[in-house]
Amino acid sequence: MSKLNENRILIIEDEPIVSSACQRVLCDRGFEVDIAGDGKSAQELIKKQEYQLLLLDIGIPIMNGIELYDWLQEKYPQLAKRVIFMTGNIMDSDTMSFMERSGQPYLPKPFSPDELVETVKESLKQIQR
Numbered sequence: 001m002s003k004l005n006e007n008r009i010l011i012i013e014d015e016p017i018v019s020s021a022c023q024r025v026l027c028d029r030g031f032e033v034d035i036a037g038d039g040k041s042a043q044e045l046i047k048k049q050e051y052q053l054l055l056l057d058i059g060i061p062i063m064n065g066i067e068l069y070d071w072l073q074e075k076y077p078q079l080a081k082r083v084i085f086m087t088g089n090i091m092d093s094d095t096m097s098f099m100e101r102s103g104q105p106y107l108p109k110p111f112s113p114d115e116l117v118e119t120v121k122e123s124l125k126q127i128q129r
Contacts, residue, residue, distance in 0.1 A: 012042040039063025081112040
């Protein structure tokens with residue numbers, strides 16, 4: 001596996017408009033950004049490249065965000081601590097219960113570019129502590 005890139009973020013999101021908007025905002029702030037459209041593609045990227053943060057949509061296909069997070073906890077426990085969840089299903093009690101149990105930050109969709117940048121910055125501060 002390659003060396004940890006302090007500025008590399010993986011966005012795992014199946015809606016191209018959301019992932020490309022997030023990528024544009026984060027690249028403008030100096031981050032290198034990769035995109036995976038489903039859980040299996042994300043697994044392959046994670047096996048090849050180290051990431052500072054993962055932006056993980058709960059509702060991705062093939063392997064949903066909860067299943068991918070469980071895999072991360074088993075295979076890459078340090079990376080599992082670097083996840084920011086994204087969801088448009090904030091009203092679902094199972095989704096909310098999972099996110100609260102995980103203890104990871106989350107962004108309810110839709111979110112603004114400022115909310116994205118602030119959440120990423122705050123997560124990076126937490127990691128460095």
